[in-house]
Amino acid sequence: MRYHRCNRKNLRLRGYDYSRNGFYFVTICTKGMCDFFGAVRNGVMGLNELGCAVVRFWNQIPVHFTDVVLDEWVVMPNHVHGVVVINKPDVLEGARHEKTGVGARHEKTGVGARHEKTGVGARHGASLHVNxxxxxxxxxxxxIINHFKGAVTRNIHKNYDPHFS
Known part of the structure; x- marks a missing residue:
């Protein structure tokens, strides 16, 4: 049974400042939920070239956004799930992002304070190409998500499929 997007609820909090420090669960779907990034065979996700491009650009997010750490994430045939951690030191001086309970490893910066998890759990599934x-x-x-999606789309248009969206 396919999950229909029209049955989904918007989990974004009205009036919430999504530039605040916190852990954000993100889901980014392909247009029309088309399987652009690979296939699951025998319970194992196999990435194709487009899926590998998505992985490369996902891993570059902290290079472009220095106050961002990536926690657990996965690329699936038609979507990406990931936890994006915004951890600005001006909000929590000397902040340190510790290993999470799910086995993710992160660089530790500063000494002392730990970044506390917020209870937000937002999903970002809406298209950002029209602001x-x-x-x-x-x-x-x-x-962050707009930058990631734009970089992936430009790369795929240039190198793989000019009709990708």
């Missing part, structure tokens, strides 16, 4: 809500807030979750 209906005004300018993107730099270093916000929407800016």
């Amino acid at each position: 209906r809500f005004g300018p993107l807030n730099p270093q916000s979750l929407s800016c």
Whole structure:
């Protein structure tokens, strides 16, 4: 049974500042839920070239957003799940992101304080190619995801499939 997008609820909190420090669960889907990134065979996800490109660009997010750490993530045939951690030191001086209970490893910076988990759990499944809500807030979750999606799309258009969306 396929899961229909129209049955999903928007889990974004109205008025919440998604540039705040926190752990954000993100789901990014392909247009039309098409299987662009590979296939699952015998319970194992096999990435194709497009899926490998997604992995490369996902891993580059912290290079472009220095206050971001990536926790657990997975690329599936038609979507990406990941936990994006925004950890700005100006909010929590000397912050240190510790190993999580799910086995993720991260670099530790500073000494002392630990970054505390917020109870947000937001999903970001909406398309960002049309910005209906005004300018993107730099270093916000929407800016991070917009940058990632744009980089992936430009790379796939240039190197693999000019009709990808």
